[in-house]
Amino acid sequence: xxxxxxxxxxxxxxxxxxxxxxxxxxxxxxxxxxxxxxxxxxxxxxxxxxxxxxxxxxxxxxxxxxxxxxxxxxxxxxxxxxxxxxxxxxxxxxxxxxxxxxxxxxxxxxxxxxxxxxxxxxxxxxxxxxxxxxxxxxxxxxxxxxxxxxxxxxxxxxxxxxxxxxxxxxxxxxxxxxxxxxxxxxxxxxxxxxxxxxxxxxxxxxxxxxxxxxxxxxxxxxxxxxxxxxxxxxxxxxxxxxxxxxxxxxxxxxxxxxxxxxxxxxxxxxxxxxxxxxxxxxxxxxxxxxxxxxxxxxxxxxxxxxxxxxxxxxxxxxxx
Ligand code: ADP
Ligand code: F6P
Numbered sequence: 281x282x283x284x285x286x287x288x289x290x291x292x293x294x295x296x297x298x299x300x301x302x303x304x305x306x307x308x309x310x311x312x313x314x315x316x317x318x319x320x321x322x323x324x325x326x327x328x329x330x331x332x333x334x335x336x337x338x339x340x341x342x343x344x345x346x347x348x349x350x351x352x353x354x355x356x357x358x359x360x361x362x363x364x365x366x367x368x369x370x371x372x373x374x375x376x377x378x379x380x381x382x383x384x385x386x387x388x389x390x391x392x393x394x395x396x397x398x399x400x401x402x403x404x405x406x407x408x409x410x411x412x413x414x415x416x417x418x419x420x421x422x423x424x425x426x427x428x429x430x431x432x433x434x435x436x437x438x439x440x441x442x443x444x445x446x447x448x449x450x451x452x453x454x455x456x457x458x459x460x461x462x463x464x465x466x467x468x469x470x471x472x473x474x475x476x477x478x479x480x481x482x483x484x485x486x487x488x489x490x491x492x493x494x495x496x497x498x499x500x501x502x503x504x505x506x507x508x509x510x511x512x513x514x515x516x517x518x519x520x521x522x523x524x525x526x527x528x529x530x531x532x533x534x535x536x537x538x539x540x541x542x543x544x545x546x547x548x549x550x551x552x553x554x555x556x557x558x559x560x561x562x563x564x565x566x567x568x569x570x571x572x573x574x575x576x577x578x579x580x581x582x583x584x585x586x587x588x589x590x591x592x593x594x595x596x597x598x599x600x
Contacts, residue, residue, distance in 0.1 A: 282373075283374055284312055285324075286378040287324060287380070288346040289388070293421075294406075296348075296380050296417060296418070301546075303378050306554070307556075317329045321351070323349070325368065363395060378400050378549075379400070382405035386410075390581065393562035401565070411580065411582075412579075417544055417545045419456070420540040420541050423459055429531070430446055433446060433526060438496045440496075442523060443512070443524070444497070445511050445515065446499070453473075455588065458592050462594070464500070469502070470500070485497055489519075548566070
């Protein structure tokens, strides 16, 4: 291929810039031209793009967010939008496209591949909820951010002998919640994947307070489980322990990417370009057994990711 495009789509994630940089530099090194498309599929349909040079990606590896901007594009969900995107790609001479985003973005990439524009998906989402890869760019940074914030929250929770009920991101996946709960020494993680019982949790809190003198509690809740305000109120009513709700929110999506995210982004970006350079499209690049690999886009999207039950159990067994 002589000319490829790169875009970021869906929710941003720290490390997306490192992936854009790797794609650009690797492609230029192979003699390809690179077009940076802004605002994901929106920019593709609206022809918002520019030619990238090695300097276009200077000084971005350490920055959170995405220098290409990102967006959600309802129009791209219809075949009409996909065919229009194909036309734009042909018009500007893009023979292949790298899509950095989550599974929604990959569905779009699959559609575009099926109409003749080979696409490679690079998993970029803080949720780590892409089925066919062990790791997604942004996950580590987001968890470290959440951990640091909950460490701070613990100081005030402890001073007031309260219970803090903290919501972390992950609309449909509890991976962030379980790992962060373990890392901050929380008493419980409430996730969609595992049933929980607030009566039992409250009874345990009271028992531990009375028998072991435990006087403050941290409960991590995955977004999607329910309103943390309601959970905190219920816990307070059941236990008599003063409780507060905290939503960490979008701050988890920002910040300078960790080593893990920069390295993962660079390896995946490089591999994506290697595939396009061989004329291969319709693949997702990811990690399997700790190594970079690639898989058919549709096959990858059809897979199911197991929840980390063993880790959840260890968290529960070591909480009190
Ligand atoms: P993410 O990629 O982070 O999962 P979204 O689910 O919001 O984020 O998807 C990002 C964009 O990908 C959507 O705005 C849309 O343009 C495209 N997309 C999502 N789902 C589909 C689909 N089923 N078919 C085609 N395109 C889709
Ligand atoms: O998918 C990443 C994510 O941050 C989820 O954890 C969260 O539920 C969602 O995006 C929030 O999306 P938005 O940026 O549209 O509020």
